[in-house]
Amino acid sequence: MGPGVVLAVLGAILTFAVRANTSVINLTIVGIILMVAGGGMIWHARKGSRRQRIVTREERPAGSATPTHTVRQTIEERDID
Numbered sequence: 001m002g003p004g005v006v007l008a009v010l011g012a013i014l015t016f017a018v019r020a021n022t023s024v025i026n027l028t029i030v031g032i033i034l035m036v037a038g039g040g041m042i043w044h045a046r047k048g049s050r051r052q053r054i055v056t057r058e059e060r061p062a063g064s065a066t067p068t069h070t071v072r073q074t075i076e077e078r079d080i081d
Contacts, residue, residue: 004041011035052076 011034014027053075 001042001045004038004045006038007034007041008038011038 011031014031014034016031018027018031020027055073055075056070057073058070
């Protein structure tokens with residue numbers, strides 16, 4: 001998500017703060033393009049976020065020193081829009 005924010009900020013600076021006139025490139029249009037690209041990158045990063053957590057535990061009967069078996073559990077969490 002960081003690069004998307006950087007692009008959006010640079011685009012906003014070019015669009016709203018820079019007042020230079022060049023015959024080669026229109027800085028306002030470049031700024032708008034950068035803001036749209038940054039917004040798209042932020043949206044894509046938020047939409048595809050998911051986390052995976054793996055829990056491993058040993059189960060042993062009461063009074064026993066050695067575990068009888070190990071349980072491994074995978075939990076997958078997804079952000080829903």
